[in-house]
Amino acid sequence: MKTYTNPVYPYTRAADLSGAPRRWPVIVAGAGPVGLTAAIDLAQRGIDVLVLDDDNTVSVGSRAICWSKRALEILDRLGCGERLVKKGVEWNVGRIFFRDEQVFDFNLLPETGHRRPAFINLQQYWVEQFLVERLGELPHAELRWKNKVVGVTERGDDVTVKVSTPDGEYSVHADWLIVADGAKSPIRGMLVLEAEGQVFRDRFLIADIHMTSDFPTERWSWFDPPFHRNQSALLHRQADNVWRVDFQLGWEADPEEEKKPEHIMPRLKAMLGDTADFEIEWASVYTFQCRRMRSFRQGRSLFVGDAAHLVSPFGARGANSGIQDVDNLMWKLELVLKQRATLTLIDSYDVERTFAADENIRATTRSTDFITPKGKTSRIFRDAVLMLAKRHPFARRLVNAGRLSVPAVLRDSPLNTPDAANSEFEGAMIPGTPAVDAPVTGPRGDWLLAYLEGGFTLLAFGAVVPESNVAALARSPIPISVVQVGDRSTTGACVIEDPDGVLAARYDAKPGTCYLFRPDQHVCARWRAFDPARVRAALARVTGESAMVEREAA
Amino acid sequence: MLNTEPNIAASDDFYQELIDLHRDLSDEESALVNAKLILLLANHIGDAAVLREAMQAAREEVGGTPLPLGEEKG
Incomplete structure (x- = not known):
């Protein structure tokens, strides 16, 4: 490739090959974007983590290219969001073409007052490289390349992982195994587990081309274009003047033939015009599936990312949802490893993220049905929508070229404390919602999300948490830090200001309102006034302590 | 609720217009x-419950398995 050279990471002989096998709190299998994110999150929490990967480089080819606002916010917490945003390209405009004309365009119109844009585009290899480098800065992590997991056995609270290396095999033990070994997940196979769902009978060609052109930084989707009749196509810009081109090929296409430059070039020339000057960097033919494992927890093996669930690529819901899996799981693992929470907290990962996976599967299946209609009538309705969309705004809402990744609202999570009947909250921030950013001022910078990092946070509007409670919450077995909005009365809390009132508006806050956020920045509970007993009860619901108390009482 | 009582004043005129709409069209163009037409009318109606009732009524006495009874989907 012209614009990127895959790094070759050094293989070193594992000490475990000769010494006694070490026991790790957590082993992560797979150093893709999701596994690396998991390891960084754990290491930042001070938990020793071993990462095993069968390869010695990052992704070959661009693969995942669209990184969502929520994924960037999570990576901000993990110390690498800024690098992605700096390297990536931001886009807001999309255009829809049907046959030989543009039907309409749309603008994601980012709402102001958020640190991160709705999306950036960046090749997966860059993202993985940045994550590898970030992980290397953290003392609690060890990353072993060319270490392939070949066996997993579980006995009681021990997972034994058998690893194959160029110097032979060894075994290593862990309390927990994070399975992040991708769509084909060899470990899922070793444990004789399945991901159930739908396989689509269609093939897509994706190619990265290097092109210096004045094409704008936009997402262009074509349906039945003159250069690729009866199929769909997509053009999207990435970093370094690399462009992603997708061509629907149909089920009958021969993947090996289609990948050859002599087949790709005529398609590209027809699409981009004879005068376009470009080179092919990478090409691949893929099929896709929408399916998931019935449960993401199998004893002490926890499945994340593509190993747990697969979606079609329309909507950028693969890697982005994998990063959200990790965001959801790692703080729970920390609390369980430190014996501050029961195993039901780990089960809540399964409950919450299978819910999110179903949402993503539903969204991407619908996009797939629109982009690649199955059957004659389905195609007729699709074309009718596109024809109407040119003149009639209502039909534009029906055009589905991918519903772009947004985080799931975990409205039915068992960890949520429902609003009190008389609290009368308006707006979107119901319990289970990931925190929405807002511009603030304070000691940790100008964005709200930077104040909700690490552990539990109580965001209090006004000096409503007395000094003694601020101290007691900070000292409790599961510390809660208090962030106070406005009112400089000294309570020992971190004080931020809401200069434009955007924060209060987004959270429908009144003087006295308190929001309890989980370590993954989701709203856990909220009240119109501070009451330490209610805060304790909300926390006990999360840790499983309230269930234990109820059981003991029964 | 779906109104299935007579609601079009000049029903014969409407029916003729509907047939005329398809004059000189191939089967494919008619489809x-x-x-x-369905999409335009559906948007005009807007009410998901009414649309679902209409879809179920349209599917009656036609082969295949009956439609699952409607539920709100996200």
Whole structure:
């Protein structure tokens, strides 16, 4: 490739090959974007983590290219969001073409007052490289390349992982195994587990081309274009003047033939015009599936990312949802490893993220049905929508070229404390919602999300948490830090200001309102006034302590 | 609720217009016109419950398995 050279990471002989096998709190299998994110999150929490990967480089080819606002916010917490945003390209405009004309365009119109844009585009290899480098800065992590997991056995609270290396095999033990070994997940196979769902009978060609052109930084989707009749196509810009081109090929296409430059070039020339000057960097033919494992927890093996669930690529819901899996799981693992929470907290990962996976599967299946209609009538309705969309705004809402990744609202999570009947909250921030950013001022910078990092946070509007409670919450077995909005009365809390009132508006806050956020920045509970007993009860619901108390009482 | 009582004043006129709408069209073009008509009318109606009732009524006495009874989907 012209614009990127895959790094070759050094293989070193594992000490475990000769010494006694070490026991790790957590082993992560797979150093893709999701596994690396998991390891960084754990290491930042001070938990020793071993990462095993069968390869010695990052992704070959661009693969995942669209990184969502929520994924960037999570990576901000993990110390690498800024690098992605700096390297990536931001886009807001999309255009829809049907046959030989543009039907309409749309603008994601980012709402102001958020640190991160709705999306950036960046090749997966860059993202993985940045994550590898970030992980290397953290003392609690060890990353072993060319270490392939070949066996997993579980006995009681021990997972034994058998690893194959160029110097032979060894075994290593862990309390927990994070399975992040991708769509084909060899470990899922070793444990004789399945991901159930739908396989689509269609093939897509994706190619990265290097092109210096004045094409704008936009997402262009074509349906039945003159250069690729009866199929769909997509053009999207990435970093370094690399462009992603997708061509629907149909089920009958021969993947090996289609990948050859002599087949790709005529398609590209027809699409981009004879005068376009470009080179092919990478090409691949893929099929896709929408399916998931019935449960993401199998004893002490926890499945994340593509190993747990697969979606079609329309909507950028693969890697982005994998990063959200990790965001959801790692703080729970920390609390369980430190014996501050029961195993039901780990089960809540399964409950919450299978819910999110179903949402993503539903969204991407619908996009797939629109982009690649199955059957004659389905195609007729699709074309009718596109024809109407040119003149009639209502039909534009029906055009589905991918519903772009947004985080799931975990409205039915068992960890949520429902609003009190008389609290009368308006707006979107119901319990289970990931925190929405807002511009603030304070000691940790100008964005709200930077104040909700690490552990539990109580965001209090006004000096409503007395000094003694601020101290007691900070000292409790599961510390809660208090962030106070406005009112400089000294309570020992971190004080931020809401200069434009955007924060209060987004959270429908009144003087006295308190929001309890989980370590993954989701709203856990909220009240119109501070009451330490209610805060304790909300926390006990999360840790499983309230269930234990109820059981003991029964 | 779906209104299935007579609601079009000049029903014969309407029926003729509907048939005339398809004059000189191939089966394929007609299918497209019908699809556009359904989409335009569905948007005009807007009420998901009414649309679902209409879809179920349309599917009655036609082969295949009956439609699952409607539930709100996200």
